[in-house]
Each structure stands twice: as C-alpha cells, then as structure tokens.
Amino acid sequence: MSSLEVERDGAILRLTLSNPGRRNAITWPMYDALEQVESTVDGDHGIRVVVLRGAGGEAFAAGTDIRQFTDFTTGEQGVEYERRVGRVLGSLLRVRVPVVAVVEGPAVGAGLALAACSDLVVATPDAVFGAPVARTLGNTLPPVVLARLFQRLGAGRTMAMVLTARLLSATEVDGFVTEVIEREQLTTRVDDLLERICSNAPLTLAALKEVERRVLRDGAAAEADDVLAAVYASRDFQAGVAGFLNHEPVEWEGR
Known part of the structure; x- marks a missing residue:
C-alpha cells in the first residue's frame, strides 16, 4: 500500500514517500498527506526542519502513479489533476522551516517537482532528475512546475531537459543539487546538515x-x-x- 510516512524525530519532521514496487510513485492519498505538512509544521513550533525522501533507497519518486490516469477521459480531469498538484506544491513552498530533499535514484515528474520545491537537495551519485513526459505519457507540465524549474534550474536547461525528454544526473544539475554524497556517507552527512539547520x-x-x-x-x-x-x-x-x-x-x- 502507498503512503506518506510521517515521523517526528526531535526537532526533525521526517517524511517518507512509500509506494513499494512502484518506485514510490505518488498516489492521491500521498498527495493529500503532503498537502497537510504545512499545517502540521504551523501547529508545532518545535519542528525546525523537514526531511523528504523515498522509501527503500532505490528511488525518490518516479512521478505520479500512472494507474490513477486510467479513468481520465476528459481534458477537465487533467486540469483538475494539475490544480491538485499545484496546491500540494504551493503548500510545500509555504512550509515555514527549511525543507531538505534527500534524493536516491530517480526524481522524475512529480518527484522532480517535489525536489524543486524543497529548499535544499542532497543526492547520491546515482540520482537522476527529469520530466520526460514528451517521451512517456504525452501530457505536459503546468505553469507552476515550469516556473519553479526555471527558478531552480534556469529556463534554458529546463526546456532542453523537457524537450529532449532527457534525465539529468546529479552532477548535471549543479545549483539545483546542494551536494552529491556517496551512499556510504549519506546518513552521517545528512544528519550533520540537519543538526546545523536545527542549531540556527x-x-x-x-x-x-x-x-x-x-x-x-x-x-x-x-x-x-x-x-x-x-x-x-x-x-x-x-x-x-x-x-x-x-x-x-x-x-x-x-x-
């Protein structure tokens, strides 16, 4: 079953995207839970930082779970879906504390958007980023996602990425990824980063x-x-x- 696992760990709110066997692709209940993070943080001033990562270590999030699109028959359903995603991204951007995304493996489509709406992104060397909808689904990206990608990646690099449907490595998205960390050092380095943020x-x-x-x-x-x-x-x-x-x-x- 898919879920957003939420754990309060001292001053840290840990969020884990979990959809086993689907590379943590995001379902409607997961979107709903993500939209509640803003109010959770607002209601608990002991929280100093939010960490977002994918379960299992193989993927951050491989976009939206495509099984949910099988009953889409009208353009309005697509518009409402993008509005829903936009509300989630807007709420994540409004979280009052720093949001740190820890990316292992692919952060694709909506996974890329979630990473882009985080304040800091750390990644393992095998992380890849992209929104290859021109090659896969044949849908498109809404203004809210493109605008955020323009801010974090730059308009030229974003458009080259989406028009060619390429996935970019962690080293190709300098400025977007704060630090590339080897897997064996990931836990220690992320803990050090969170401790530093919490001390500010x-x-x-x-x-x-x-x-x-x-x-x-x-x-x-x-x-x-x-x-x-x-x-x-x-x-x-x-x-x-x-x-x-x-x-x-x-x-x-x-x-």
Missing part, C-alpha cells in the same frame, strides 16, 4: 524563506518591512546581540 535561529530561517517567496514573486521591489520588523523585535535577536558581544552561545527560542 528559527525566526531567521523562516524570515529568509518568506523574503525569498516575495522576491521571486515581486523582484527587488518586494515589500518585506513586516518580516524585518518581526525579527528585529524578537527576543532571539536581543539574545543574539548579547551572545555575540559576550562571546557566548545562544539558545534560540523562536520568539
């Missing part, structure tokens, strides 16, 4: 993500006075100034 000021991380969203939407003219005011008025900022001047470590409260 949570209000600062949330502010950086919010400012990024606004800049991507409105450019350098984006308004962010409310975000700036909130962090400068926080107890964490006062503690940070005092800790810096006194050469003392800071225990961030997120307030």
Whole structure:
C-alpha cells in the first residue's frame, strides 16, 4: 500500500514517500498527506526542519502513479489533476522551516517537482532528475512546475531537459543539487546538515524563506518591512546581540 510516512524525530519532521514496487510513485492519498505538512509544521513550533525522501533507497519518486490516469477521459480531469498538484506544491513552498530533499535514484515528474520545491537537495551519485513526459505519457507540465524549474534550474536547461525528454544526473544539475554524497556517507552527512539547520535561529530561517517567496514573486521591489520588523523585535535577536558581544552561545527560542 502507498503512503506518506510521517515521523517526528526531535526537532526533525521526517517524511517518507512509500509506494513499494512502484518506485514510490505518488498516489492521491500521498498527495493529500503532503498537502497537510504545512499545517502540521504551523501547529508545532518545535519542528525546525523537514526531511523528504523515498522509501527503500532505490528511488525518490518516479512521478505520479500512472494507474490513477486510467479513468481520465476528459481534458477537465487533467486540469483538475494539475490544480491538485499545484496546491500540494504551493503548500510545500509555504512550509515555514527549511525543507531538505534527500534524493536516491530517480526524481522524475512529480518527484522532480517535489525536489524543486524543497529548499535544499542532497543526492547520491546515482540520482537522476527529469520530466520526460514528451517521451512517456504525452501530457505536459503546468505553469507552476515550469516556473519553479526555471527558478531552480534556469529556463534554458529546463526546456532542453523537457524537450529532449532527457534525465539529468546529479552532477548535471549543479545549483539545483546542494551536494552529491556517496551512499556510504549519506546518513552521517545528512544528519550533520540537519543538526546545523536545527542549531540556527528559527525566526531567521523562516524570515529568509518568506523574503525569498516575495522576491521571486515581486523582484527587488518586494515589500518585506513586516518580516524585518518581526525579527528585529524578537527576543532571539536581543539574545543574539548579547551572545555575540559576550562571546557566548545562544539558545534560540523562536520568539
């Protein structure tokens, strides 16, 4: 059975895409569960980072589970499907804490989109990325997915990838993949990365993500006075100034 496995591990929320025998292809229930992650994080301020990966270590996610398309007979069904995916991606982008995707094997189609909507992507050398719908299904990508891929990969590289229906290796998507890590080192290196994120000021991380969203939407003219005011008025900022001047470590409260 397919599922999104959710585990709270201290300050880490671990999400695992699981669809055995289908390379973790995403089903409707998995999409529904992914859309709830935003509210889960909003309701639990002890969460400092979200990790998203595929079960089994052989694949991150090989797109949407194609079995769900067998009853599609109208264009409107396709439009509604893409709207549904768009809602999931939008909610993932709004998660207030950093989202780290750990990619082993293929991140294809919707799997690629999920990785693109993560803040950091680490990958094993066998990871591949792409959306080869021109070769496989004969459908297309919606604006929300292309826009995010343009932001993370660049328009030229994205269009070359989708028009040729090529899968790109982890080393071909520099800038998109934060780090390529050998499998035998993956657990240690990912744990170190998560520990580093959890040790940082949570209000600062949330502010950086919010400012990024606004800049991507409105450019350098984006308004962010409310975000700036909130962090400068926080107890964490006062503690940070005092800790810096006194050469003392800071225990961030997120307030």
